[in-house]
Amino acid sequence: MKTLSIITAVVCLIAMVFVAFKTNILREEGGNSSYSFSRFQMWLWSTVIIPAFVLNWATDSGGVPSLNEASLVLLGISVSSLFGSNIITSVQKSEHRKLLTAGINTTSLFKFQANSDGFWNDILKDDSGHLSVARLQNLMFTFVFVMMYIYLFFDQAMKYPDFQQYTYALMGISTGGYVTAKAVQK
Numbered sequence: 001m002k003t004l005s006i007i008t009a010v011v012c013l014i015a016m017v018f019v020a021f022k023t024n025i026l027r028e029e030g031g032n033s034s035y036s037f038s039r040f041q042m043w044l045w046s047t048v049i050i051p052a053f054v055l056n057w058a059t060d061s062g063g064v065p066s067l068n069e070a071s072l073v074l075l076g077i078s079v080s081s082l083f084g085s086n087i088i089t090s091v092q093k094s095e096h097r098k099l100l101t102a103g104i105n106t107t108s109l110f111k112f113q114a115n116s117d118g119f120w121n122d123i124l125k126d127d128s129g130h131l132s133v134a135r136l137q138n139l140m141f142t143f144v145f146v147m148m149y150i151y152l153f154f155d156q157a158m159k160y161p162d163f164q165q166y167t168y169a170l171m172g173i174s175t176g177g178y179v180t181a182k183a184v185q186k
Contacts, residue, residue, distance in 0.1 A: 001058050002058045002059070004058070005054050005055055005057055005058030005059075006055065006058070008054045009050075009051035009052075009054040009055045010051070012050050012051050012054060013047065013050075013051045016043070016046065016047040016050065017047065020043055020047075025039065025043065026039045026040050026043060027039075027116070028089070032115045032116055033115065033116065034115070034116050034117070034122040035116060035119050035122035035123050036085070036122075036123070037085070037122075037123040037124075037135055037138075037139070037178070038078075038081045038082040038084075038085035038086070038178075038179075039082060040123055041078045041081055041082070041138070041142055041175075042078040042079060042081070042082045044078075044142065044146060045074055045075055045078040045142075045146070046075070046078075048146055048149060048150060049067075049071050049074070049075055049149075052071070052149075052150075052153050052158075052160065053065065053067060053071070055153075055158045056153075056158055056159065056160060058158075059157060059158040059159070067160070068160035068162065069162070070149070070160060070161055070162055070163050070168075071160055073168045073171075074145065074149070074168075074171065077168075077171055077172055077175050078175075080175070080179075081175045081178065081179060084179040084182075084183075085179060085182060088179070088182050088183050089127075092127065123135065123139065124136055124139070126181065126182065126185045127182065127185060128185060132178075132181060132185075134177045134178045134180075134181035134182075135178055135181075137174055137177065137178075138174045138175055138177065138178040141170065141171055141174040142171075142174075145171055148161065148163075149161055
């Protein structure tokens with residue numbers, strides 16, 4: 001069972017990485033459009049938690065797959081970020097269409113129209129093309145949490161890490177700051 005779970009976890013990891021690099025799944029609209037910060041964040045957490053889920057299943061004495069609160073909260077935060085970001089982008093596109101119908105050019109106001117400036121530029125710039133402190137902060141907290149999650153998972157013999165509630169609040173506030181900045185940015 002342990003060998004099967006290791007193989008399955010590696011296959012899942014390779015599949016997630018392959019899909020990210022060989023498709024447009026991390027882009028706003030597909031094609032050569034800009035990369036999406038919220039899609040990247042959700043992809044990153046999925047790429048970490050799915051293999052961890054499979055590895056934990058093999059090492060758990062009961063043999064029944066399970067998740068812990070930390071995994072669910074972190075996935076939930078990334079899903080909320082993606083949905084919030086998609087709603088905001090949808091509203092911005094609607095506003096854009098209204099302005100275009102009125103004869104007002106808004107090309108420079110909305111990044112979702114632009115081609116990619118490269119992965120890091122795309123995810124660190126807001127929809128008007130300026131570097132965003134909220135995105136940078138959220139990216140740094142995401143990377144720190146991912147590293148802590150991976151380290152603790154393997155340090156604890158493939159058992160899920162647990163974080164304090166205030167730690168979840170920190171990640172939630174950071175992600176909320178990103179979504180709020182996206183919503184109010186013009």
